Amino acid sequence: MGKICHIEGVKLGCASSNTRYGKRNDSLVITLNKESTLSGKFTSNSFKAAPVKIAIKNLQSLIKGEKALVINAGNANAATGSKGIKDVKNYCKEIGSLLNINPSNVIPFSTGVIGEPLPADKYLSAFKKALPLLDKKNWKDAAQSILTTDTKQKLISKEIKIGKRIFSITGFAKGSGMIRPDFATLLSFVFVDAKLNSNSLEKIHSDALSQSFEALTIDGDTSPNDSSLLVATGKKDKQIKKNSNEERALKLAIKEVFEQLSQLLVQDAEGATKKVSVNVAKAKTLKQAKSVAFTVAESPLVKTALFGNDANWGRILSAIGRDSEINDVSRVSISINGQPMVKKGNLDPKHSEKSAARALKKKNIEINISLGLGKKEFKVLTSDLSEDYVLINSDYRS
Amino acid sequence: MGKICHIEGVKLGCASSNTRYGKRNDSLVITLNKESTLSGKFTSNSFKAAPVKIAIKNLQSLIKGEKALVINAGNANAATGSKGIKDVKNYCKEIGSLLNINPSNVIPFSTGVIGEPLPADKYLSAFKKALPLLDKKNWKDAAQSILTTDTKQKLISKEIKIGKRIFSITGFAKGSGMIRPDFATLLSFVFVDAKLNSNSLEKIHSDALSQSFEALTIDGDTSPNDSSLLVATGKKDKQIKKNSNEERALKLAIKEVFEQLSQLLVQDAEGATKKVSVNVAKAKTLKQAKSVAFTVAESPLVKTALFGNDANWGRILSAIGRDSEINDVSRVSISINGQPMVKKGNLDPKHSEKSAARALKKKNIEINISLGLGKKEFKVLTSDLSEDYVLINSDYRS
Numbered sequence: 190m191g192k193i194c195h196i197e198g199v200k201l202g203c204a205s206s207n208t209r210y211g212k213r214n215d216s217l218v219i220t221l222n223k224e225s226t227l228s229g230k231f232t233s234n235s236f237k238a239a240p241v242k243i244a245i246k247n248l249q250s251l252i253k254g255e256k257a258l259v260i261n262a263g264n265a266n267a268a269t270g271s272k273g274i275k276d277v278k279n280y281c282k283e284i285g286s287l288l289n290i291n292p293s294n295v296i297p298f299s300t301g302v303i304g305e306p307l308p309a310d311k312y313l314s315a316f317k318k319a320l321p322l323l324d325k326k327n328w329k330d331a332a333q334s335i336l337t338t339d340t341k342q343k344l345i346s347k348e349i350k351i352g353k354r355i356f357s358i359t360g361f362a363k364g365s366g367m368i369r370p371d372f373a374t375l376l377s378f379v380f381v382d383a384k385l386n387s388n389s390l391e392k393i394h395s396d397a398l399s400q401s402f403e404a405l406t407i408d409g410d411t412s413p414n415d416s417s418l419l420v421a422t423g424k425k426d427k428q429i430k431k432n433s434n435e436e437r438a439l440k441l442a443i444k445e446v447f448e449q450l451s452q453l454l455v456q457d458a459e460g461a462t463k464k465v466s467v468n469v470a471k472a473k474t475l476k477q478a479k480s481v482a483f484t485v486a487e488s489p490l491v492k493t494a495l496f497g498n499d500a501n502w503g504r505i506l507s508a509i510g511r512d513s514e515i516n517d518v519s520r521v522s523i524s525i526n527g528q529p530m531v532k533k534g535n536l537d538p539k540h541s542e543k544s545a546a547r548a549l550k551k552k553n554i555e556i557n558i559s560l561g562l563g564k565k566e567f568k569v570l571t572s573d574l575s576e577d578y579v580l581i582n583s584d585y586r587s
Numbered sequence: 588m589g590k591i592c593h594i595e596g597v598k599l600g601c602a603s604s605n606t607r608y609g610k611r612n613d614s615l616v617i618t619l620n621k622e623s624t625l626s627g628k629f630t631s632n633s634f635k636a637a638p639v640k641i642a643i644k645n646l647q648s649l650i651k652g653e654k655a656l657v658i659n660a661g662n663a664n665a666a667t668g669s670k671g672i673k674d675v676k677n678y679c680k681e682i683g684s685l686l687n688i689n690p691s692n693v694i695p696f697s698t699g700v701i702g703e704p705l706p707a708d709k710y711l712s713a714f715k716k717a718l719p720l721l722d723k724k725n726w727k728d729a730a731q732s733i734l735t736t737d738t739k740q741k742l743i744s745k746e747i748k749i750g751k752r753i754f755s756i757t758g759f760a761k762g763s764g765m766i767r768p769d770f771a772t773l774l775s776f777v778f779v780d781a782k783l784n785s786n787s788l789e790k791i792h793s794d795a796l797s798q799s800f801e802a803l804t805i806d807g808d809t810s811p812n813d814s815s816l817l818v819a820t821g822k823k824d825k826q827i828k829k830n831s832n833e834e835r836a837l838k839l840a841i842k843e844v845f846e847q848l849s850q851l852l853v854q855d856a857e858g859a860t861k862k863v864s865v866n867v868a869k870a871k872t873l874k875q876a877k878s879v880a881f882t883v884a885e886s887p888l889v890k891t892a893l894f895g896n897d898a899n900w901g902r903i904l905s906a907i908g909r910d911s912e913i914n915d916v917s918r919v920s921i922s923i924n925g926q927p928m929v930k931k932g933n934l935d936p937k938h939s940e941k942s943a944a945r946a947l948k949k950k951n952i953e954i955n956i957s958l959g960l961g962k963k964e965f966k967v968l969t970s971d972l973s974e975d976y977v978l979i980n981s982d983y984r985s
Binding site for chain 2: 235
């Protein structure tokens, strides 16, 4: 991890609620300057946690002034009924009041166990303890505090010079299972010190997501808590004009941060031993490319074969063939890390079992699929499926 | 296993090709009397193995006279190009000629490794060796010969008295992973000594499948070889009239055989430690009920929780919530083996963690889901997801 850029207008502080994780920090407060604009994207799951419902509502009714984010790990506050909603409203109000911020400008996020009542008093005292610690430097502590089954923190930072001005982007995320587009058990917070209007910010956020968290799957499962927040804190001197070259350059840099966070998520996927990229090309439509890429990336038989270093292209072809968007595999070609596997729906004559086996031992796997039907393409990041995935998910109620 | 009824008109013989499984029988020939009618249903995967392509063709152009089935285990003859097709045509012709049966009345089936060229000569000599062994008694040997990763044979037989006549139904199947509606890596052969016309037979077959192999999933993956064959061998004295009460009684009995075969398949699912039934009720449409049942039954997080005896209803609710047919979980109720879990989208006040944990330790798990949206229901059989599933599927190229 290189230098972490502080973002003007952003302060972070964390503390421990002394609940699921003992003395480890699990409660994070972030304050944002009054110039900040926010874009939030949330789980597509119709089962939504209490904090997600409130976050969506509050983001729609932001008023002028400072904002705050309150984030807890260890309890998802999902399926907790009216008590869950009341708890969130209450701590947003209390923290808002202590920070002199309107409660509807306080945005809540949670991750952790589903369905257990939130020990709200304990998290509230942790949030309170975090307030005197608010500081622009606390990025690493913040990135650490939101983790659940993750084994590593996911923190990315970069500087970019656009024209004569230097912009900084810093973001962190958590998540290692239940990750699927329209993203899942995923919390991500990215901050940039540019001044962007809300429309531009929304657009940049959507674009960045479509090629990062929305092109990522661990097990196909999604959660009620998934949230991605993009914040622009810049003042007048950091204004970026709409549709300018400057905006395009910044957008690209933000997209890179999202992509790098995605890579970190996949590398830390539960039990994963390999990072796998499923690249579908020559599809008739984007929908088709996307559908095939996810079907292959989520096939348990493909994922277990990858874990076993087995160049089992038959399972890949079977997964493609069962996809609802496919009714013909006779033009399908498949290669893995450059090794030919399938040509026009049959074993590629150039296939060498020995070279294929060697290629499969790599930690980074590129599965290239050509459907031979058109010009569209889509890429999905995933992991293999190991015994450890089963161990982690049968042992721990996450 | 009780008494195995022989089916008049059916003879079975098996031998070994001495390939993947050494001296174990892996090649099966079955002859059917000239009165027999056949109904075949095949994989919905658009990647279809050579024998499936030929079987579909031959079943459409059956001519009067005896028929034969030739079945091999160990090699799927899938993605094997024009050689694969030629091999099948060739052994159908040779075996037909030796049996004095028209080659288009010889129906081929294969199961095993995808993409390896078929050692056709070896299977052909095994089929030839099986011919002098053809006998009406060989059901157990036959059921054994078609297995691949299965640990147990799946053979079901029953007699039913309808009016004054007694009918016999005997069937066997194989499959333990890659099983999903529109069924997969599944071969099933069911025989009844009734005389049924083709239309009735097709209808009975479709109905039986919809509540058995088409309501069953191990990992959501399907194969290029899945086939189900229903054969009626009866002569004039065993005629069953269309739409009669007799037909309904027989249909029920056949359905039971299919359902019992399904149960055996799930019990022997790769690495499974539990048999799980996901029952979705009060859905708005059958499509919705089916979609939710399969989404829950195939969720890796639900399946690993079941393996871990964890009453993790949050994962079940999350799986329901991400289903494309669902946009509201506020009326969803969930119970497992009678233990209350979720009521109207939230933790059921009657939920007891202790009783739930006890219920989850059972080997047979019933997940009852009420969507609270309508009157339709659908039930899916599945298994849990264990470390052994991963071991089996990362170790063995199936």
